[in-house]
Amino acid sequence: MRSFSKSISSELSARVEKNKQKTKASVLGNSLTSSPAQIWGSRISWRITLVVFMTILLVQTLILNFATMGQFENQRLYELREAGRSAIAAAIDTENTNLSASPFSDAKVQRLFETTKIKGLVVYSWDMNFIRNYGESVQLMNSSLDDMSKTYRSTDGRIYEVILKNSDLKRAYIIMTRLDSSHVQNEVADYIKQTIIIMLLMSAFVTTVLMMALGRWLLEPILFMRANLMAASEHPENPKIMESPFNPTDEIGGAIAIAQKLIQQNADNISHIRSAAEDKIHKLAYYDTLTGLPNRTLFLQTLAENTNKVGDGKVERFAVVTLDLDHFKDVNDSMGHNVGDAILRGVGKRLRTSMPESATVSRMSEDEFAITMPLSTDINSARDVGERVINVIRSEPFRVFNEQFQVRASVGVSTFPDDGIDPDQILKNADIALNRAKEEGRDTIKEYSEDFDRAVQQRFQMLRDLRDALESDQLTLHYQPQLDLKSGKVIGAEALLRWFKPDNSKEGGSYIPPFEFIPVAEQSGLIVPIGEWVMRTACEAAVEWEKTHGFKGVRIAVNVSGVQFTQSDICAFVKKTIKETGIKASRLELEVTESIFMEDIDQTIETLKELHALGIELAIDDFGTGYSSLSYLRQFPIDRLKIDQSFIRNALNNPDDAAIAKTIVRLGHSLNLKVIAEGVETKDHETFLLEEECDEAQGYRYARPCPNEEFIEFVAGYNGKLASFDK
Ligand code: C2E
Numbered sequence: 037m038r039s040f041s042k043s044i045s046s047e048l049s050a051r052v053e054k055n056k057q058k059t060k061a062s063v064l065g066n067s068l069t070s071s072p073a074q075i076w077g078s079r080i081s082w083r084i085t086l087v088v089f090m091t092i093l094l095v096q097t098l099i100l101n102f103a104t105m106g107q108f109e110n111q112r113l114y115e116l117r118e119a120g121r122s123a124i125a126a127a128i129d130t131e132n133t134n135l136s137a138s139p140f141s142d143a144k145v146q147r148l149f150e151t152t153k154i155k156g157l158v159v160y161s162w163d164m165n166f167i168r169n170y171g172e173s174v175q176l177m178n179s180s181l182d183d184m185s186k187t188y189r190s191t192d193g194r195i196y197e198v199i200l201k202n203s204d205l206k207r208a209y210i211i212m213t214r215l216d217s218s219h220v221q222n223e224v225a226d227y228i229k230q231t232i233i234i235m236l237l238m239s240a241f242v243t244t245v246l247m248m249a250l251g252r253w254l255l256e257p258i259l260f261m262r263a264n265l266m267a268a269s270e271h272p273e274n275p276k277i278m279e280s281p282f283n284p285t286d287e288i289g290g291a292i293a294i295a296q297k298l299i300q301q302n303a304d305n306i307s308h309i310r311s312a313a314e315d316k317i318h319k320l321a322y323y324d325t326l327t328g329l330p331n332r333t334l335f336l337q338t339l340a341e342n343t344n345k346v347g348d349g350k351v352e353r354f355a356v357v358t359l360d361l362d363h364f365k366d367v368n369d370s371m372g373h374n375v376g377d378a379i380l381r382g383v384g385k386r387l388r389t390s391m392p393e394s395a396t397v398s399r400m401s402e403d404e405f406a407i408t409m410p411l412s413t414d415i416n417s418a419r420d421v422g423e424r425v426i427n428v429i430r431s432e433p434f435r436v437f438n439e440q441f442q443v444r445a446s447v448g449v450s451t452f453p454d455d456g457i458d459p460d461q462i463l464k465n466a467d468i469a470l471n472r473a474k475e476e477g478r479d480t481i482k483e484y485s486e487d488f489d490r491a492v493q494q495r496f497q498m499l500r501d502l503r504d505a506l507e508s509d510q511l512t513l514h515y516q517p518q519l520d521l522k523s524g525k526v527i528g529a530e531a532l533l534r535w536f537k538p539d540n541s542k543e544g545g546s547y548i549p550p551f552e553f554i555p556v557a558e559q560s561g562l563i564v565p566i567g568e569w570v571m572r573t574a575c576e577a578a579v580e581w582e583k584t585h586g587f588k589g590v591r592i593a594v595n596v597s598g599v600q601f602t603q604s605d606i607c608a609f610v611k612k613t614i615k616e617t618g619i620k621a622s623r624l625e626l627e628v629t630e631s632i633f634m635e636d637i638d639q640t641i642e643t644l645k646e647l648h649a650l651g652i653e654l655a656i657d658d659f660g661t662g663y664s665s666l667s668y669l670r671q672f673p674i675d676r677l678k679i680d681q682s683f684i685r686n687a688l689n690n691p692d693d694a695a696i697a698k699t700i701v702r703l704g705h706s707l708n709l710k711v712i713a714e715g716v717e718t719k720d721h722e723t724f725l726l727e728e729e730c731d732e733a734q735g736y737r738y739a740r741p742c743p744n745e746e747f748i749e750f751v752a753g754y755n756g757k758l759a760s761f762d763k
């Protein structure tokens with residue numbers, strides 16, 4: 037894992053570095069200054085420039101209108117008036133002393149009109165008595181003359197009339213003058229024209245300069261930023277950011293620097309999120325969530341890698357160890373998943389810490405772990421690894437919620453390349469060895485051997501033979517009587533399956549013991565049709581016992597495998613069998629083992645209740661060997677506890693087993709259940725059971741399981757006295 041994320045991040049940083057170089061190159065290659073086309077095509081520049089242009093124009097127009105134009109015209113009119121005034125002053129006859137007569141000679145006036153802009157004159161005495169007028173009539177004459185500064189301008193601007201006071205003329209006359217001001221009009225028009233041209237030139241200049249300035253300081257950075265943002269939006273995880281040539285301390289340069297920082301942060305975030313997601317996916321795909329150890333997939337990958345490893349031209353030997361916790365399912369079901377999970381975590385941790393770094397410790401399934409590690413001079417055999425594994429599990433109990441759980445494990449080991457060169461094969465062989473270890477009573481190590489393969493092959497052969505056996509009537513039932521210890525009467529019989537397999541021997545065949553073929557039948561599901569055959573045959577026999585031989589109250593006990601509970605509708609079948617064989621429901625008993633409670637306990641209770649409702653009896657077989665859910669026992673609708681024969685066998689020489697047997701009797705009675713003991717071989721066994729007030733017994737002391745006819749003979753010939761079995 038560590039190496040995986042490392043490789044991702046190093047690849048990522050290499051990519052980023054590469055891109056940095058690429059973008060640097062492109063920055064240097066393409067000049068950054070925006071092209072004229074970009075500047076003149078920029079809408080924002082145009083808008084700003086247009087506003088500036090209009091503003092300048094407006095201001096200039098206002099200035100022209102309100103200030104300069106009026107001033108210019110007034111200046112020209114003033115000059116016209118002054119020219120008129122000095123000409124008139126010069127033309128006044130200074131020798132004239134008659135102040136009520138005109139001071140001008142006609143000739144002089146004529147000269148004035150010809151040489152100056154003066155078009156008409158009206159002469160008044162200093163006290164405003166009209167003396168005489170010359171030339172064109174003067175408009176001012178028609179208005180009142182209380183204001184001497186009054187002037188007149190014709191609407192077309194061609195005529196300008198002013199009053200020259202005696203103070204202006206330094207003579208004792210007041211003269212109204214009509215002046216030709218048409219040139220002033222033209223000059224004003226020229227002035228306006230010129231000003232407008234200058235204004236336009238100025239505006240054009242300002243616009244150009246402004247556009248360039250905007251292009252340089254505004255547009256260029258904006259375009260740069262836009263290019264960066266566009267690149268970032270196209271490849272957010274891996275944006276091609278150019279190095280900013282803009283000063284980060286100014287406003288736009290600062291904005292660019294921030295934008296770039298954000299882009300980079302975003303990219304970092306995305307790649308962070310992605311690599312975290314990739315890590316997570318990798319974790320989920322290759323690691324077990326409960327223990328954090330590699331899962332089966334990663335384990336197989338590691339195996340495949342290891343098988344391909346060749347050091348110095350030599351293959352590296354390595355061990356594959358698989359282990360399965362003994363009776364883990366029982367713990368899990370009786371103590372709850374929390375406890376089970378805690379134990380699994382503990383086992384995982386213990387295994388991991390006890391193994392060297394070079395080992396891969398993985399959780400393969402529920403309670404199955406596997407380890408592979410290279411063999412070295414230190415640990416040079418797979419068996420050593422297996423031993424270390426089994427010892428580290430055994431070494432001390434696991435502590436969960438202040439309770440101690442002694443966990444044991446079965447271990448299978450195989451070695452590469454000795455036991456296989458294919459990763460699947462080598463693991464399969466370790467599993468075969470593991471199964472062997474489990475079969476041989478668990479809590480042990482088995483090394484893979486080619487013989488195991490043969491054993492597997494034999495199992496397949498047995499399965500084929502067993503199918504044939506079912507079809508060709510090789511299966512029979514033997515019956516073993518069950519006796520009431522108080523009355524001595526035969527109260528029932530257990531039906532036990534026998535397989536007589538024909539061969540070429542003298543005997544014509546041999547009996548295959550149930551412990552060999554029942555597990556094969558269970559594993560393959562063949563136990564379902566076999567079990568149905570057993571039940572039907574047993575019921576038919578029991579019906580015959582009562583009808584034909586008059587055996588009253590002899591019950592038939594049929595063994596039912598857990599597989600029949602999970603893989604078939606056992607209730608429907610029992611109902612059908614009762615109906616078809618005509619057996620009284622109370623004459624049929626099913627023997628189930630505690631293992632059936634390890635599946636779905638609620639479902640099992642449901643099924644048992646349904647069966648019990650049919651009126652049949654239920655017994656728990658081999659009681660005391662499983663992890664009894666004593667707390668559930670009260671809820672089970674059962675009638676009988678069957679003490680496992682191992683306790684009876686050892687009751688007389690092992691106080692623990694005797695104590696267990698006694699406890700089971702008491703427990704059964706306290707729950708109002710009958711208790712039957714099996715494996716009763718001797719009188720001493722019987723005495724012990726009688727002392728403990730056990731209700732019923734079954735065993736070789738009374739009879740071995742035997743064919744139907746023998747069983748009938750036995751019951752018919754039995755005098756009902758236990759003492760008759762004494763030797
Ligand atoms: P089980 O149900 O515990 O059956 C009792 C076993 O103890 C029988 O072995 C029986 O022959 C043996 N036995 C009875 N009395 C004594 C005794 O005094 N001493 C000793 N040493 N053994 C005694 P068997 O017939 O070999 O059956 C073995 C197991 O096979 C049974 O154990 C049962 O679990 C299974 N089995 C047998 N028949 C059937 C069947 O029809 N269906 C299923 N599902 N399982 C069956």
Ligand code: CA
Pocket residue numbers: 530595627657
């Ligand atoms: Ca049984």
Ligand code: CA
Pocket residue numbers: 657658678680681714
């Ligand atoms: Ca039994």
